[in-house]
Amino acid sequence: MKPRRDTAARNRVFFIAVIAALAVGLWLAR
Incomplete structure (x- = not known):
């Protein structure tokens, strides 16, 4: 499982x- 910090990052x-x-x-659209 991935930690919450990894998801937030x-x-x-x-x-x-x-x-x-x-x-x-x-x-670029200018």
């Missing part, structure tokens, strides 16, 4: 990755 990384992708997409 993955969620944070995924959340940051999504924000970064959106930021890059908006920047």
Whole structure:
């Protein structure tokens, strides 16, 4: 079983990755 910290860390990384992708997409869309 995976600890909660591992899940929270993955969620944070995924959340940051999504924000970064959106930021890059908006920047390129200019």
